[in-house]
Amino acid sequence: MILITGAAGFVGQHTLKYMSENLPNLEIGACVRSKDQALVSRFPKVQWFEVDLLNANALNEIIRQAQPTAIIHLASASSVGYSWLHPRESTLNNLNVYLNLLEAVRTHSKHTRVLSVGSSEVYGKVDIKSIPLLETHPIQPISPYGVARASQESLSQVYIDGYGLDIVITRSFNHFGPGQDSRFALPSFAKQIAQSKKKGEPVCRMKVGNVDVIRDFTDVRDVVTAYLKLIEKGNSGQVYNICSGEGRTLREVIEMMALQAKIELELSILPDLVRPQDLPIIIGSNQKLVNELEWRPRISFEATVSELMAEWTSHENSI
Amino acid sequence: MILITGAAGFVGQHTLKYMSENLPNLEIGACVRSKDQALVSRFPKVQWFEVDLLNANALNEIIRQAQPTAIIHLASASSVGYSWLHPRESTLNNLNVYLNLLEAVRTHSKHTRVLSVGSSEVYGKVDIKSIPLLETHPIQPISPYGVARASQESLSQVYIDGYGLDIVITRSFNHFGPGQDSRFALPSFAKQIAQSKKKGEPVCRMKVGNVDVIRDFTDVRDVVTAYLKLIEKGNSGQVYNICSGEGRTLREVIEMMALQAKIELELSILPDLVRPQDLPIIIGSNQKLVNELEWRPRISFEATVSELMAEWTSHENSI
Numbered sequence: 001m002i003l004i005t006g007a008a009g010f011v012g013q014h015t016l017k018y019m020s021e022n023l024p025n026l027e028i029g030a031c032v033r034s035k036d037q038a039l040v041s042r043f044p045k046v047q048w049f050e051v052d053l054l055n056a057n058a059l060n061e062i063i064r065q066a067q068p069t070a071i072i073h074l075a076s077a078s079s080v081g082y083s084w085l086h087p088r089e090s091t092l093n094n095l096n097v098y099l100n101l102l103e104a105v106r107t108h109s110k111h112t113r114v115l116s117v118g119s120s121e122v123y124g125k126v127d128i129k130s131i132p133l134l135e136t137h138p139i140q141p142i143s144p145y146g147v148a149r150a151s152q153e154s155l156s157q158v159y160i161d162g163y164g165l166d167i168v169i170t171r172s173f174n175h176f177g178p179g180q181d182s183r184f185a186l187p188s189f190a191k192q193i194a195q196s197k198k199k200g201e202p203v204c205r206m207k208v209g210n211v212d213v214i215r216d217f218t219d220v221r222d223v224v225t226a227y228l229k230l231i232e233k234g235n236s237g238q239v240y241n242i243c244s245g246e247g248r249t250l251r252e253v254i255e256m257m258a259l260q261a262k263i264e265l266e267l268s269i270l271p272d273l274v275r276p277q278d279l280p281i282i283i284g285s286n287q288k289l290v291n292e293l294e295w296r297p298r299i300s301f302e303a304t305v306s307e308l309m310a311e312w313t314s315h316e317n318s319i
Numbered sequence: 320m321i322l323i324t325g326a327a328g329f330v331g332q333h334t335l336k337y338m339s340e341n342l343p344n345l346e347i348g349a350c351v352r353s354k355d356q357a358l359v360s361r362f363p364k365v366q367w368f369e370v371d372l373l374n375a376n377a378l379n380e381i382i383r384q385a386q387p388t389a390i391i392h393l394a395s396a397s398s399v400g401y402s403w404l405h406p407r408e409s410t411l412n413n414l415n416v417y418l419n420l421l422e423a424v425r426t427h428s429k430h431t432r433v434l435s436v437g438s439s440e441v442y443g444k445v446d447i448k449s450i451p452l453l454e455t456h457p458i459q460p461i462s463p464y465g466v467a468r469a470s471q472e473s474l475s476q477v478y479i480d481g482y483g484l485d486i487v488i489t490r491s492f493n494h495f496g497p498g499q500d501s502r503f504a505l506p507s508f509a510k511q512i513a514q515s516k517k518k519g520e521p522v523c524r525m526k527v528g529n530v531d532v533i534r535d536f537t538d539v540r541d542v543v544t545a546y547l548k549l550i551e552k553g554n555s556g557q558v559y560n561i562c563s564g565e566g567r568t569l570r571e572v573i574e575m576m577a578l579q580a581k582i583e584l585e586l587s588i589l590p591d592l593v594r595p596q597d598l599p600i601i602i603g604s605n606q607k608l609v610n611e612l613e614w615r616p617r618i619s620f621e622a623t624v625s626e627l628m629a630e631w632t633s634h635e636n637s638i
Contacts, residue, residue, distance in 0.1 A: 056407065084481065088375065088422050095470070096415070103407050138457065140473075147477055151414070151470040154459075158466055162403065162595035276481035 002231065003029035003068040005053060005101065006075030007046075008039055010180045011117075011220055015072060016043050018224045029066055031075065053097040056104070063101075064108035070231045072115045073101055079183060080121060083145035084275055094148035095155075102159050102167075113166045115231050116156045120173040120216070120243065120282050121146035131247075132216075132285035135171070135239045142277050153239065160237045168234035170227070173243035173284050177220035177304055178311045186217075186308060189254045193261050194312035203264040209273030211250040214281040216243045219299035229293045243284030244297050253305070260309050321550065322348035322387040324372060324420065325394030326365075327358055329499045330436075330539055334391060335362050337543045348385055350394065372416040375423070382420075383427035389550045391434045392420055398502060399440060402464035403594055413467035414474075421478050421486075432485045434550055435475045439492040439535070439562065439601050440465035450566075451535075451604035454490070454558045461596050472558065479556045487553035489546070492562035492603050496539035496623055497630045505536075505627060508573045512580050513631035522583040528592030530569040533600040535562045538618035548612045562603030563616050572624070579628050 002019065006012045007030030019028050020043055028046045032039070035050050049066070051058045053075055076094055077083070083090035098116070105112050123133055124140035141150045159165040176186045189206070196204035226242045234240060251267070258265040289295045321338065325331045326349035338347050339362055347365045351358070354369050368385070370377045372394055395413050396402070402409035417435070424431050442452055443459035460469045478484040495505045508525070515523035545561045553559060570586070577584040608614045 087477075088418055091418055092415075096411075099407055099410055142477060142480065144474070144477055144481075147470060147473040150473060151466060154466040154469060155463070158406075158461060158463055161461065162463075 001027040001029045001047070001066055001068045003031065003066055003071045005031045005071065005073050008032045008036060009074060011175070011223065012074045013039070013179060014177070014220050015074065015224050015227065016046060018221065018228070020045060029068060031062065053100055054092065056100045059100050060104045060108055063104035063112070067109050068112050070113040070115065071101065071105070072227055072231065073098065073117055076117070078119070078145070080143050080145045081275060082183075083143055083148070087144035090144050091148050094145065095151050098152045099155060102155065102165065106159065106163050106165060110165065113168065113231060113236075114156075115227055115234075116152060116167050116169045117227070118152055118169055118171050119146070119149040120171050120241070120284060121279070122150045122153060122171060123279070123282060125279060126282070128281065131281060132245055132283045133241065134285050135241055135288055142279070143275070157237065166236045168230045168236060169239045170230065171239060171241050171284070172223060173216040173218060173241065173282065175218045175220045175223045175242075176308065178307050180220070185250060186253060187312065189250075190257055190305075190308045190312040193254075193257050193263060193265075194309060197261045197263050197313070201263070203266050204258060205266045205268070206254070207270040207273065208250070208254070208267050209270065209275065210278055211254065211267065212280075213278055214247040214249050214283065216245065216247055216283045217253075217301060218242065218244045218297050219301075219304045222297040222299055226289060226293075226295050229289075229295050233293055235292075240289050241284040241286055242289060243286050244301070245284065245286050246301070247281065247283035248301070256302070256305055257309055260306060261313075320346040320348045320366070320385055320387045322350065322385055322390045324350045324390065324392050327351045327355060328393060330494070330542065331393045332358070332498060333496070333539050334393065334543050334546065335365060337540065337547070339364060348387060350381065372419055373411065375419045378419050379423045379427055382423035382431070386428050387431050389432040389434065390420065390424070391546055391550065392417065392436055395436070397438070397464070399462050399464045400594060401502070402462055402467070406463035409463050410467050413464070414470050417471045418474060421474065421484065425478065425482050425484060429484065432487065432550060432555075433475075434546055434553075435471060435486050435488045436546070437471055437488055437490050438465070438468045439490050439560070439603060440598070441469040441472060441490060442598070442601060444598055445601070447600065450600060451564055451602045452560065453604050454560055454607055461598070462594070476556065485555045487549045487555060488558045489549065490558060490560050490603070491542060492535040492537060492560065492601065494537045494539045494542045494561075495627065497626050499539070504569060505572060506631065508569075509576055509624075509627045509631040512573075512576050512582060513628060516580045516582050516632070520582070522585050523577060524585045524587070525573070526589040526592065527569070527573070527586050528589065528594065529597055530573065530586065531599075532597055533566040533568050533602065535564065535566055535602045536572075536620060536623075537561065537563045537616050538620075538623045541616040541618055544617075545608060545612075545614050548608075548614050552612055554611075559608050560603040560605055561608060562605050563620070564603065564605050565620070566600065566602040567620070575621070575624055576628055579625060580632075
């Protein structure tokens with residue numbers, strides 16, 4: 001069995017979809033906080049486990065019984081903005097959850113391979129000369145979320161070297177695609193532009209945070225294929241960037257959306273949306289993943305943006 | 320008010336003693352899990368707060384009311400060995416407790432200076448060429464305890480740079496002295512030797528872990544004066560090693576104790592006491608602390624060892 005945590009989330013649903021469609025003989029397990037009937041109906045083959053991952057005993061029992069071949073650990077409070085507002089809850093729902101998972105594996109299912117899904121936020125502020133970032137670049141997180149993700153990596157190394165666990169570590173850069181919650185930047189932009197368009201407004205007036213930061217975006221479905229390749233062929237103890245290698249300012253992305261929607265744009269900075277500190281630029285090198293696992297991103301940035309605009313125009317979840 | 324967390328612990332009691340004796344006009348607050356009447360009688364001037372530091376609401380209330388000038392954060396599950404056996408509890412009682420403390424300060428008493436007491440365990444395995452370790456040396460913890468302490472440092476930087484808190488960070492190397500629990504190495508050796516001596520045994524047969532590791536020991540009372548100097552004059556955001564700059568194998572220390580007690584020694588390795596992985600050598604440079612704050616250790620290693628032997632021979636707590 002491959003067990004997915006955070007299975008009801010954005011990446012979780014895409015992972016279930018990919019596995020259900022492409023790996024018909026695979027036994028799939030899914031941890032969710034509470035079972036959603038719509039989701040259960042969409043994935044009839046999946047075995048569901050209802051669990052709060054902060055409940056160590058309940059998680060132990062699931063791992064003890066399931067004895068999964070591998071776990072793709074997607075459960076996370078993955079918003080950097082949220083972590084600035086609620087650093088305690090963010091840490092609990094990242095690091096403590098991960099620690100519970102490792103403890104469950106260590107004590108009840110030591111053969112299980114764990115995919116520690118992490119984040120490019122661990123790099124922190126980097127010199128422009130270090131771009132694109134290699135996995136060997138020192139990490140120095142600058143947000144509560146980044147600290148939790150960096151701790152997750154260190155903890156992984158201790159469990160590998162000290163307890164003999166089998167863990168592959170990712171630094172996943174920004175990813176996007178249909179089905180992402182509009183608390184995140186790109187769907188939030190798409191939603192606002194689509195709404196303006198629908199109302200027939202001549203100009204979409206949008207309040208934004210710092211849109212001059214540069215990010216590296218990958219389609220979520222390309223990220224999912226990377227996760228499955230890493231489960232199958234990644235090296236334990238190794239860290240892998242998952243990214244496109246291309247940087248874009250958020251401003252460019254908003255402009256692309258407005259152009260596709262054929263609407264004028266007027267941006268104004270809302271100080272509340274500006275974070276205490278943010279990464280000016282983050283672009284990764286995906287050469288390790290490309291060379292070792294023959295992965296490459298297949299879906300173009302423009303194509304995903306079109307899909308996102310279509311989703312928020314029709315208002316249908318299109319995972 | 321200077322508020323001490325972990326005030327009933329080994330370093331906590333020494334800190335209360337030092338402050339009570341040397342700083343008569345200072346208002347002292349002490350957080351303890353439960354009030355111990357003997358301790359309360361010994362320090363009549365101290366204001367006591369009974370609190371489980373994992374209880375965020377209770378801690379918030381204390382900080383909101385006390386508005387301390389500074390907090391010396393000593394509360395910690397500080398045993399590396401314990402962290403290997405109970406990584407989850409160790410992490411909760413280090414990182415989560417610290418996060419609760421920072422949140423209490425951020426939300427209720429932003430002017431409070433926090434002394435983030437940390438550990439040399441953050442350095443991990445280091446090349447012999449890097450000895451003595453400077454604060455600028457990269458950190459790479461290899462135990463669950465070390466990971467929690469490294470996360471504490473990263474979190475401190477985020478709270479300084481992102482939220483504007485005033486935090487001074489220590490990397491305290493091994494410290495010892497009267498009153499330390501015999502779960503720790505040196506008091507455990509002293510106790511066994513003293514017991515053998517008392518029973519009139521010709522040879523003290525001792526089961527030990529890896530006693531060839533090299534550590535840097537400072538008397539706890541010298542560590543306490545460093546903490547008070549750092550509260551007064553340390554620079555926010557800076558990291559300070561607290562150490563003697565001298566390395567000794569545990570074997571040397573045991574032999575010194577046996578020599579003082581005039582007893583023969585026979586050591587045998589108990590595999591259960593050997594940790595999954597350990598630091599072969601750790602010696603720090605104290606030049607930053609010495610140069611910036613004119614601190615220096617005053618009590619010789621031999622003198623503290625004598626005191627320890629006397630303590631375990633008489634079986635009286637001599638803090």
